[in-house]
Amino acid sequence: MSDAERPTDGGVSGDDDFEPIQVFPEAEEMDLRPGADDCYKCSTCDTNCPVAEVDDEFPGPKFQGPEQWRLKRQEDQDVDDSVMKCSNCMRCDSACPSDVPLSQMHNTARGEYVEEQMDKFSREYVRNRILANYRRLAPLGSMFPRTTNFVMGLSATQWLGEKVLGITSERELPEFATETFREWWTKRGGAQVTNPDKRIAYFHGCYANYNTPEVAKALVRVYEHLGYEIMVPDQHCSGTPMFANGMLEDARRSAETNVRELAAALEDGADIVASCSSCSMSLRQEYPELFDFDGTDDVAENTWDAVEYLRVHEDLEAELEGTSVGDEFDDFAYHAPCHARNQGLDGQTLEVLAPIDGVEAHDVGDSCSGISGTYGWKAENYETSMKIGEEMVDHMEDADAETGLTECPTCSMQMEHGTGYEITHTLEVLEAALVGTAESTATGANAQ
Amino acid sequence: MAIEDDVLVIGGGLAGATAALAAADRGAQVRLVSAKQSTLRHASGLIDVLGYAPAGDGPLADPFAALEDLPAGHPYERVGGEAVREALSFFDEIAGDAYEGGHTDANALVPTHGGTVKPTARYPASTADGLASDDRDALLVGFETLPDFDAPLAASHLKAAGAPFEARGVTVRFPGIVRDDAKITRYAHLLDQPETVRTDRGETTAREALAAVVEPHLEGEPRVGFPAVLGDDHADAVRADLGDRLGVDVFEVPMGPPSLPGMRLEDLLYDALAERGVRVTTGVPVVDYETAADGPDGNAPPPIDHVIVDRNGTEIPHRADQYVLATGGLVGKGVESERGRVFEPIFDCHVPHAADRYDWFVDDVFGDQPYAQFGLPVDRDLRPLDADDGLEFPNLRGAGAVLGGYDFAAEKSGAGVSLATGYVAGQRAAEERQ
Numbered sequence: 011m012s013d014a015e016r017p018t019d020g021g022v023s024g025d026d027d028f029e030p031i032q033v034f035p036e037a038e039e040m041d042l043r044p045g046a047d048d049c050y051k052c053s054t055c056d057t058n059c060p061v062a063e064v065d066d067e068f069p070g071p072k073f074q075g076p077e078q079w080r081l082k083r084q085e086d087q088d089v090d091d092s093v094m095k096c097s098n099c100m101r102c103d104s105a106c107p108s109d110v111p112l113s114q115m116h117n118t119a120r121g122e123y124v125e126e127q128m129d130k131f132s133r134e135y136v137r138n139r140i141l142a143n144y145r146r147l148a149p150l151g152s153m154f155p156r157t158t159n160f161v162m163g164l165s166a167t168q169w170l171g172e173k174v175l176g177i178t179s180e181r182e183l184p185e186f187a188t189e190t191f192r193e194w195w196t197k198r199g200g201a202q203v204t205n206p207d208k209r210i211a212y213f214h215g216c217y218a219n220y221n222t223p224e225v226a227k228a229l230v231r232v233y234e235h236l237g238y239e240i241m242v243p244d245q246h247c248s249g250t251p252m253f254a255n256g257m258l259e260d261a262r263r264s265a266e267t268n269v270r271e272l273a274a275a276l277e278d279g280a281d282i283v284a285s286c287s288s289c290s291m292s293l294r295q296e297y298p299e300l301f302d303f304d305g306t307d308d309v310a311e312n313t314w315d316a317v318e319y320l321r322v323h324e325d326l327e328a329e330l331e332g333t334s335v336g337d338e339f340d341d342f343a344y345h346a347p348c349h350a351r352n353q354g355l356d357g358q359t360l361e362v363l364a365p366i367d368g369v370e371a372h373d374v375g376d377s378c379s380g381i382s383g384t385y386g387w388k389a390e391n392y393e394t395s396m397k398i399g400e401e402m403v404d405h406m407e408d409a410d411a412e413t414g415l416t417e418c419p420t421c422s423m424q425m426e427h428g429t430g431y432e433i434t435h436t437l438e439v440l441e442a443a444l445v446g447t448a449e450s451t452a453t454g455a456n457a458q
Numbered sequence: 459m460a461i462e463d464d465v466l467v468i469g470g471g472l473a474g475a476t477a478a479l480a481a482a483d484r485g486a487q488v489r490l491v492s493a494k495q496s497t498l499r500h501a502s503g504l505i506d507v508l509g510y511a512p513a514g515d516g517p518l519a520d521p522f523a524a525l526e527d528l529p530a531g532h533p534y535e536r537v538g539g540e541a542v543r544e545a546l547s548f549f550d551e552i553a554g555d556a557y558e559g560g561h562t563d564a565n566a567l568v569p570t571h572g573g574t575v576k577p578t579a580r581y582p583a584s585t586a587d588g589l590a591s592d593d594r595d596a597l598l599v600g601f602e603t604l605p606d607f608d609a610p611l612a613a614s615h616l617k618a619a620g621a622p623f624e625a626r627g628v629t630v631r632f633p634g635i636v637r638d639d640a641k642i643t644r645y646a647h648l649l650d651q652p653e654t655v656r657t658d659r660g661e662t663t664a665r666e667a668l669a670a671v672v673e674p675h676l677e678g679e680p681r682v683g684f685p686a687v688l689g690d691d692h693a694d695a696v697r698a699d700l701g702d703r704l705g706v707d708v709f710e711v712p713m714g715p716p717s718l719p720g721m722r723l724e725d726l727l728y729d730a731l732a733e734r735g736v737r738v739t740t741g742v743p744v745v746d747y748e749t750a751a752d753g754p755d756g757n758a759p760p761p762i763d764h765v766i767v768d769r770n771g772t773e774i775p776h777r778a779d780q781y782v783l784a785t786g787g788l789v790g791k792g793v794e795s796e797r798g799r800v801f802e803p804i805f806d807c808h809v810p811h812a813a814d815r816y817d818w819f820v821d822d823v824f825g826d827q828p829y830a831q832f833g834l835p836v837d838r839d840l841r842p843l844d845a846d847d848g849l850e851f852p853n854l855r856g857a858g859a860v861l862g863g864y865d866f867a868a869e870k871s872g873a874g875v876s877l878a879t880g881y882v883a884g885q886r887a888a889e890e891r892q
Binding site: 020052053054056057058060062063064066067069070075101104106107288291294295307308310311313314318321322323324325351352353354355356357361373 | 459460461491494495499500635636637639640641642643644647671715716721737738739740742743767769770771772774775790791842
């Protein structure tokens with residue numbers, strides 16, 4: 011039992027504001043000592059680190075986690091600035107045979123570094139803040155999507171982005187959809203199915219809302235097809251890009267809103283599903299590791315990957331048996347995102363697509379795509395990012411397919427950037443198999 | 459609705475992977491669930507069967523001959539000598555050219571990074587030119603930035619151990635590595651790709667640069683040994699390339715964890731799993747189970763109906779007809795201990811141990827430690843037994859280090875027991891599925 015858990019006076023009855031964690035000032039910070047002590051220095055995490063494999067200036071997760079934590083017990087010991095080279099892929103978590111919470115240690119070290127050591131007027135800080143808070147800018151871009159897409163695509167804009175902000179000009183910025191998912195959802199009048207027994211709250215995240223609403227719409231059509239009532243609660247960014255940039259206060263604000271809204275949906279009898287593997291990772295693992303709002307654990311325990319939820323709550327295999335996707339999709343080169351891998355979901359898409367006729371997914375191996383959210387967007391990381399992604403790109407080109415498939419928005423950017431392929435989300439394939447194509451649903455007849 | 463398969467294997471090490479492969483070979487739909495990434499990254503990559511008899515005699519020249527004399531309850535005694543041979547053949551088929559040693563029953567002697575010699579039944583092809591029974595002289599090359607392999611020390615140790623050849627060790631700087639604690643995967647990646655590095659003589663590939671650094675140290679030795687970091691996906695090409703440039707045979711000396719030969723073995727086995735259609739789920743632990751309401755008759759224990767996989771806090775039911783438990787021993791957390799008890803954490807299978815924890819060990823560090831043999835007792839079908847020798851569950855089998863009755867570290871039998879028991883457990887599970 012930790013000191014924080016042991017009441018000093020047998021508890022204060024009748025005082026609802028009693029916060030045991032605040033009794034001892036030193037207990038306000040997370041105690042990562044057990045995690046550090048569990049490390050027996052086998053270095054398995056280091057062999058899994060995609061950054062350390064291509065960049066020997068990065069000292070690896072064993073240093074960033076338990077070793078740095080121990081060093082920090084000394085007075086006047088700063089967090090090493092190499093922590094900003096960690097891409098937050100979190101592969102070290104599932105590598106550790108001793109359950110050391112490596113990514114939690116990285117997140118706290120990075121947060122401390124940014125808070126206490128990074129110059130708040132530096133280009134790096136401003137740039138990182140912008141990248142981490144993509145959700146705050148996206149509504150602006152989304153208001154005039156065509157103008158924004160045009161301006162952002164100009165080489166002058168990209169050149170400025172690189173020179174002024176350090177955002178690589180090698181990549182094409184993602185296009186904003188002309189209609190966001192939430193606009194579409196409101197326009198169609200919200201849920202079309204009412205069912206108190208089968209209810210889900212959809213955490214769409216930013217990207218499916220502003221950039222790839224077709225993924226979110228696919229989720230809606232698949233779930234409604236199977237008789238689910240869908241709620242779309244108010245939501246902020248899941249926090250993933252904020253953790254990765256050490257912006258823990260920004261993440262805390264977003265998480266507070268998300269936990270409150272999603273906990274309320276749980277009260278209404280819904281389970282939470284997410285279509286983005288980094289969003290589900292964040293709600294499931296990072297929230298309980300970093301925050302303690304009321305309901306954080308409840309939200310984490312009742313959050314699911316959208317496809318996984320159907321596998322467990324429906325007989326998805328039987329539903330898909332003998333279905334086909336027509337001409338819309340051919341074979342896929344499938345890349346499992348690191349954040350799906352960390353949830354044990356890396357084999358899921360291949361298993362789920364197997365019973366669908368006429369479409370085959372080829373796994374392109376267990377390497378990291380290298381982009382890791384905002385990481386590969388930074389000019390100083392671009393080269394490392396592409397070096398990490400080389401293996402995935404090679405395997406995609408070797409695979410017998412001309413289209414990519416993945417569940418992570420930024421992995422899909424890297425896949426497209428590396429191969430020029432179009433990239434699809436698993437839910438879009440399920441939609442085609444179970445419901446028919448988006449076009450045929452909308453018009454009632456296929457164009458052909 | 460649970461996630462359903464015929465056979466569910468819990469554990470992703472050598473025993474679990476072998477069980478899954480053996481079950482899939484018999485036509486079962488198999489899923490392998492591993493709490494973390496496979497611990498094969500800790501493995502030396504050597505496949506030993508029996509290096510020393512339980513009483514300490516050895517190194518044994520013929521491990522198979524010694525199997526007959528093992529005590530009752532030893533995993534090899536449970537499955538029988540013939541099953542051990544079949545399991546080795548099964549492994550040989552999967553490993554193909556990647557492993558050697560299948561031509562003989564005799565143990566090979568492979569020098570390790572400490573300069574000791576390890577008796578083993580199979581060894582990676584990358585170590586083949588380094589065998590201690592080979593009388594060709596050898597140059598061992600270590601790297602300044604890789605202190606785990608001290609080449610001069612290892613060479614002296616080999617000499618002191620009576621190896622029938624001259625061994626010499628030198629330490630060089632690895633071209634392209636600046637950092638003192640660069641990861642082994644960094645060395646491998648430089649050679650694998652091969653990346654371009656900058657040296658005094660301009661830009662060359664890492665392979666060419668490494669050969670140039672080593673060449674002046676050669677004094678006519680026909681073979682050169684490096685720490686086992688010579689490439690990952692293209693290790694054979696790296697070795698051949700270095701050998702051509704130096705005009706010698708190049709071999710690897712197996713290292714401690716983390717280990718590239720272990721990672722290559724992991725890749726080899728997981729590729730085979732994918733080829734056989736085994737579904738693999740890693741990074742999420744099995745934490746609990748439910749039994750069916752009733753057993754087949756009143757007295758028999760009820761079978762396991764499904765297990766619970768903890769997916770980052772969400773509980774996901776997984777159901778199968780037959781289950782294989784291959785979660786490892788005390789280090790792998792398949793067997794755990796508290797101050798008052800030793801236990802198996804998923805199914806709470808019986809683990810025999812003394813009531814007084816001071817009887818779990820002896821003071822002589824290298825003596826016969828009782829804790830080294832902690833694990834599950836099983837019947838000849840590898841099904842775990844309770845304290846009264848009854849079955850714990852009719853549809854559960856154990857494989858690998860979760861089993862008790864042997865001390866793999868002292869016997870050098872860890873890989874062989876994992877192969878043999880994994881092979882038998884996987885086959886029986888597939889045969890008995892509904």
